[in-house]
Amino acid sequence: MDLNTIRKMTDQERTAELARMKQELFNLRFQHVTGQLDNPVKMREIRRDIARVKTIIREMDKPEA
Secondary structure, eight states: OOHHHHHHSOHHHHHHHHHHHHHHHHHHHHHHHHTOOSOTHHHHHHHHHHHHHHHHHHHHHSOOO
């Protein structure tokens, strides 16, 4: 996910996207444990996307000094 795309989202959209990605990561972990995951790199991509969204959320909440 592109940083500019995340920045253009509203707060509600970011929160919804974060929840969706966390659910997807949960499902991928479950598939990984049961041996059904075809592409384990997808887990890394989702983890990094979650970190990007959290970073932007924190950036927006931080008051300008």
